[in-house]
Amino acid sequence: MLDFKEVSFSYDSKNFQLEKVTAHIPKGQVTTILGPNGSGKSTLLKTVAKAHLPTEGAVLLRGEDIATCPMKQFARRVAVVYQQNEAPSDITVEHLVSYGRIPYQERFRGMTCEDEEAVDWALSVTGLEGKRHHPVYALSGGERQRVWIALALAQKTPILLLDEPTTYLDLYYQYDLLDLIQSLNVQYGLTVVMVLHDLNQAFRYSDTVLVMKEGRLVANGPPERALTEERIYDVYGIQMTVRYEEAIGWYTVPLKGR
Amino acid sequence: MKQWFWIMSVTILLLLTIIMSATTGTLAVTPISFIQGLWSGHDPHVEIVKDLRLPRIVIAIFAGAALAVSGILLQAVMRNPLAEPGIIGVSAGASFTAVAAITLWPTLFFYMPFFAILGGAFAFYLVYRLSWSSGLDPLRMILIGVAINAVFTSLGQVLHFSGGISLSATSDVAMSQLAMRQWSDVRIIVMYVTLGLIAAFSLFRGCNHLSLSDATAHSLGVPVQRLRLVISAIAVLLASVATAVAGMFLFVGLLIPHISRRIVGTNHRYLIPFSALLGAWLILLSDTLGRTLIAPQEIPASVIVALIGGPFLIMLLRRERHFARF
Numbered sequence: 170m171l172d173f174k175e176v177s178f179s180y181d182s183k184n185f186q187l188e189k190v191t192a193h194i195p196k197g198q199v200t201t202i203l204g205p206n207g208s209g210k211s212t213l214l215k216t217v218a219k220a221h222l223p224t225e226g227a228v229l230l231r232g233e234d235i236a237t238c239p240m241k242q243f244a245r246r247v248a249v250v251y252q253q254n255e256a257p258s259d260i261t262v263e264h265l266v267s268y269g270r271i272p273y274q275e276r277f278r279g280m281t282c283e284d285e286e287a288v289d290w291a292l293s294v295t296g297l298e299g300k301r302h303h304p305v306y307a308l309s310g311g312e313r314q315r316v317w318i319a320l321a322l323a324q325k326t327p328i329l330l331l332d333e334p335t336t337y338l339d340l341y342y343q344y345d346l347l348d349l350i351q352s353l354n355v356q357y358g359l360t361v362v363m364v365l366h367d368l369n370q371a372f373r374y375s376d377t378v379l380v381m382k383e384g385r386l387v388a389n390g391p392p393e394r395a396l397t398e399e400r401i402y403d404v405y406g407i408q409m410t411v412r413y414e415e416a417i418g419w420y421t422v423p424l425k426g427r
Numbered sequence: 428m429k430q431w432f433w434i435m436s437v438t439i440l441l442l443l444t445i446i447m448s449a450t451t452g453t454l455a456v457t458p459i460s461f462i463q464g465l466w467s468g469h470d471p472h473v474e475i476v477k478d479l480r481l482p483r484i485v486i487a488i489f490a491g492a493a494l495a496v497s498g499i500l501l502q503a504v505m506r507n508p509l510a511e512p513g514i515i516g517v518s519a520g521a522s523f524t525a526v527a528a529i530t531l532w533p534t535l536f537f538y539m540p541f542f543a544i545l546g547g548a549f550a551f552y553l554v555y556r557l558s559w560s561s562g563l564d565p566l567r568m569i570l571i572g573v574a575i576n577a578v579f580t581s582l583g584q585v586l587h588f589s590g591g592i593s594l595s596a597t598s599d600v601a602m603s604q605l606a607m608r609q610w611s612d613v614r615i616i617v618m619y620v621t622l623g624l625i626a627a628f629s630l631f632r633g634c635n636h637l638s639l640s641d642a643t644a645h646s647l648g649v650p651v652q653r654l655r656l657v658i659s660a661i662a663v664l665l666a667s668v669a670t671a672v673a674g675m676f677l678f679v680g681l682l683i684p685h686i687s688r689r690i691v692g693t694n695h696r697y698l699i700p701f702s703a704l705l706g707a708w709l710i711l712l713s714d715t716l717g718r719t720l721i722a723p724q725e726i727p728a729s730v731i732v733a734l735i736g737g738p739f740l741i742m743l744l745r746r747e748r749h750f751a752r753f
Binding site: 211219220239240241243244245247248249251253254255257258259260264267268272273277324336355 | 506568600629638639640642643646647648649650690693694
């Protein structure tokens, strides 16, 4: 569905944040971008979001270079939830989520029935129906993050990008949010690309992982294949044990040593 | 909707203040005879009021609306609640170029708003350009704005004290003197400000969208930079024309948006019309108080606005909380 073709990116044409990244993001799967701080994870996500245009190479969406796609049209195909978001303090949940319909709105025209249905749907799948008239600032951190995901869902795109969606959330809300993302993927076939730090969460929720180191892609594939103990040591510089837990049915990655 | 209630309330307050302003002063007429005189056109007292007092009332209303909405637009564009045409130097730039132009070419008096717009736009460009460093840093922007404001204000003072041929006109622009304004001034401000206000209201959605972070707005297909440019141009037009015709007013573009947000919220659909009406009311009230408090002497409306605005602003800033990061 999404392809990186030798994508390089640099702010100053000297120090490259991304170097010739080539990868394929499969349709209908959850793909997680991993790597230490400064490895180019978020930069890679931003090239898919069209926040950065590649200095070299191209990002292809269904074979078409996204650089040539007008932004409003692109926003009907790819939705993004950034790590840090800003909104007026008194805005209600419903009003903020309705901004997800901006890509469909003509100038000087209000919301259509279709727009309202999309907002209702987004509020419903994120469990925010009961909070629609609440001001966003009155919600908990986890609920606010759901509001931003609802805004992205109201865009009705087949692809959802999330930049470190669990940052600032406590453990409960981290897993609550990742469960929601997984259910969106399973129930609605949404293609999800997200940046995460936690390897346990990456194992638990990803179909594919892209592992970045110093701007280069060093591994790409299912987590159990791409995240070996050797690779984790090579990328992060710490020794972790990767083991399959029969009792819970997935992998855990406890610390072995430094 | 409570917002419409407040818009209606401030409209009624403005209408009552217009009647009070028109009927109070050295030449007093009763509100009923004023309305009857306006209707019939035969009351000599009302005719005098119409020629001497009504122009300044209309100018006060349009200048107040223009400066308040200009503040709203600049704050939306810069996502900075301290952005205001007075503070960031737009008004000083407009005032200086208007004064310089009529000093150099007195015959081009009718084109003064054009010069004011050029000066206001130049000052805004300088502030925007010099404070941009991979994004707009709010503190840097305000400090640069204060510096630009100081430079243009000083240049204006140099012109004023060098005693050009249009000293009275320079004084009017630099010090907000609404007295002796004529219907020709009214035509200028009504024409430009009406256009500016219509354009501002038609962009209320765009102003709302700019309250999101640039990255989020961009990801939704909002043309962030183009929208900023258009909204800034309208803000500069409104502030510059108001300054050229009514003179310098500080605080209006800061005070009115802050009060308005507290009353009608941050949605620009209500914020723009409400602040336009409230700004109009504030300057009209200040002008009316200024010419009646120590009559026959007059205190400039800007002085009254600053006297009310200063303490009020301090009180508001102590309780500030408009934008939140989530």
